[in-house]
Amino acid sequence: MNKNKKIIIGAIIITIVAVLVGWQIYGNKQSNSSSIKIGALIVSSGDAAAWGENAKNAIDLAVEEINNNGGINGKKIEVLYEDTAGEPKRAVSAYQKFVSVDKVDVIIGPLSQAEVAAVAPLIAQDKIPVVTPSYAPFQNRPVAYNPLLIWMDPTIEAEKMAEYVFNQGIKNISVVGTKDSWEMEVTEAFANKFSAMGGKVLFRELLQPDTNDVKATVTKALNSKPEAIFAGTYYQFVPLVKTIKELGYKGKLYSIEVDAYLAGETKPLSDNMQFIAPDFYAGEFMQKFEKKYNRKPGIPAGQAYDSMYILAQLMDNKKNDDNIIKAMSEFKSYDGVSGKITITGDYKTIMPTAIFEVQNGDIIKAVQ
Numbered sequence: 001m002n003k004n005k006k007i008i009i010g011a012i013i014i015t016i017v018a019v020l021v022g023w024q025i026y027g028n029k030q031s032n033s034s035s036i037k038i039g040a041l042i043v044s045s046g047d048a049a050a051w052g053e054n055a056k057n058a059i060d061l062a063v064e065e066i067n068n069n070g071g072i073n074g075k076k077i078e079v080l081y082e083d084t085a086g087e088p089k090r091a092v093s094a095y096q097k098f099v100s101v102d103k104v105d106v107i108i109g110p111l112s113q114a115e116v117a118a119v120a121p122l123i124a125q126d127k128i129p130v131v132t133p134s135y136a137p138f139q140n141r142p143v144a145y146n147p148l149l150i151w152m153d154p155t156i157e158a159e160k161m162a163e164y165v166f167n168q169g170i171k172n173i174s175v176v177g178t179k180d181s182w183e184m185e186v187t188e189a190f191a192n193k194f195s196a197m198g199g200k201v202l203f204r205e206l207l208q209p210d211t212n213d214v215k216a217t218v219t220k221a222l223n224s225k226p227e228a229i230f231a232g233t234y235y236q237f238v239p240l241v242k243t244i245k246e247l248g249y250k251g252k253l254y255s256i257e258v259d260a261y262l263a264g265e266t267k268p269l270s271d272n273m274q275f276i277a278p279d280f281y282a283g284e285f286m287q288k289f290e291k292k293y294n295r296k297p298g299i300p301a302g303q304a305y306d307s308m309y310i311l312a313q314l315m316d317n318k319k320n321d322d323n324i325i326k327a328m329s330e331f332k333s334y335d336g337v338s339g340k341i342t343i344t345g346d347y348k349t350i351m352p353t354a355i356f357e358v359q360n361g362d363i364i365k366a367v368q
């Protein structure tokens with residue numbers, strides 16, 4: 001064999017060995033690393049920063065507990081955080097950084113429907129396991145169970161609220177939301193269900209999520225002379241409530257998923273407003289959270305905490321991403337601090353909800 005042939009054969013052997021070693025490293029990235037690296041897509045700035053803070057605190061609490069109990073497969077969890085600011089483009093950039101630069105094992109988040117919808121096609125392409133305390137509709141999820149959604153299906157939640165309002169004797173209503181994807185879904189679901197039950201929707205409008213002027217919309221809503229108004233929005237909740245009251249409205253107000261921040265920003269104007277939201281978190285979690293952070297947990301702390309524990313459960317004794325994703329496809333239920341979380345056969349998420357009322361900035365249960 002001449003010298004050139006030996007060189008060529010040697011180069012081929014080296015290449016094959018390098019490829020095999022590369023695949024071995026890739027297939028066993030968790031077993032070869034001293035820790036499990038989790039990327040967390042969190043809103044730390046912008047209008048929804050309060051949600052991000054609640055989620056981050058809850059994730060940190062769960063990670064501390066899991067690490068103190070031996071970690072996952074005997075390895076400690078390391079969480080890397082990226083601020084998405086609630087913007088889909090930033091969520092995509094942060095996701096790509098986690099996958100390409102940080103080489104995380106799994107991801108938790110993001111927190112808004114629009115963000116989840118933006119990263120879901122990339123998740124399907126990259127086949128990386130993702131659990132999120134959020135939601136995205138089926139049409140935005142190429143793989144129905146990845147990301148795994150630990151959040152109440154908003155259509156089901158809004159329809160339950162419509163039933164409650166109608167059964168309170170309200171027969172006509174004005175409905176205002178925004179064109180944010182989640183807010184549009186809950187607003188439309190509420191209005192459609194209310195109409196289907198025999199109620200009359202006198203006025204319905206979707207604002208831009210970042211509008212600076214809601215007065216024209218509120219004026220039109222009030223001119224329809226409704227018995228009640230449903231505000232299906234987080235982004236425009238504060239200006240809507242303030243403007244509704246400034247214009248002298250005395251009727252009933254209803255909403256969905258109002259948190260402590262919104263209640264505090266609108267007190268006492270939002271007094272007696274009723275809304276549907278995930279039920280109160282389990283007492284032990286409430287106590288642990290308050291002890292660590294000197295304040296009560298707000299939405300979505302419980303769901304983020306449960307998401308972290310579900311992720312740990314899915315990763316337990318799994319050798320690679322394919323095993324984890326298969327476990328996600330078979331995931332049915334989990335008893336967490338948010339209550340019993342159930343994934344239906346068509347991958348809708350059901351969680352306990354309750355009707356709450358705002359009183360002087362505090363949130364109390366309206367229906368026991």
